Amino acid sequence: MEVSIFEDGQLAKAIHTRNKEAMKEVLTMGEFRIGDRESKEYKYFKKVTMDAFYKATQDLFESLERKGILIKCNCGANIRQKFNPCSLCSGAGYCNSEAFTRLIENVAPGTMYNLSGENNETDQTEILDVN
Ligand SMILES: [Zn+2]
Numbered sequence: 405m406e407v408s409i410f411e412d413g414q415l416a417k418a419i420h421t422r423n424k425e426a427m428k429e430v431l432t433m434g435e436f437r438i439g440d441r442e443s444k445e446y447k448y449f450k451k452v453t454m455d456a457f458y459k460a461t462q463d464l465f466e467s468l469e470r471k472g473i474l475i476k477c478n479c480g481a482n483i484r485q486k487f488n489p490c491s492l493c494s495g496a497g498y499c500n501s502e503a504f505t506r507l508i509e510n511v512a513p514g515t516m517y518n519l520s521g522e523n524n525e526t527d528q529t530e531i532l533d534v535n
Contacts, residue, residue, distance in 0.1 A: 413500065413508055416465055416474050420483060427457040460481050465498045474498040484521035 410418040414434030430453050438446040461483055468474040479490040481497040500508075 413505070414492060414496075415500055415504070416477075416498035417492065417494045418453070419464065420461060421494060423457055423461050427453065428459075461496075462492035465496065469498065472501055473504045475501045 409422055411446060431510065433449055434449045434453065435441055435446060438449060440446060457500055463481075465474055469476070475498065477490060477497055477499045478492040479493065479497075481488045481490055481495045483497055485495055492499040
């Protein structure tokens, strides 16, 4: 049975885990097309693919950090490390900020609300007190 990728609510961990899976799928397709994992062509393809995926993920984490959603994880992980046992980030290097944790704690799946604060018809504290 597949375990839900966002079960513990850690956003960076979920993004990193899913992006790595997508990257592996792309690498497998490249290997299938190029044929030889030891060839210069495949090694170049692998480097360019991994650089693109890791840069995209890192850029996203940095944007989410600037928005106050993520903070750097205390484990000091870097997304390019092969394996990291940290339960908070699984090597993503980021985990949820306290503010984001509080925000998602009491949000039932499917809840819709406006985070921008503009044209809010419902007071946000009401929504957070639903449970
Ligand atoms: Zn960590």
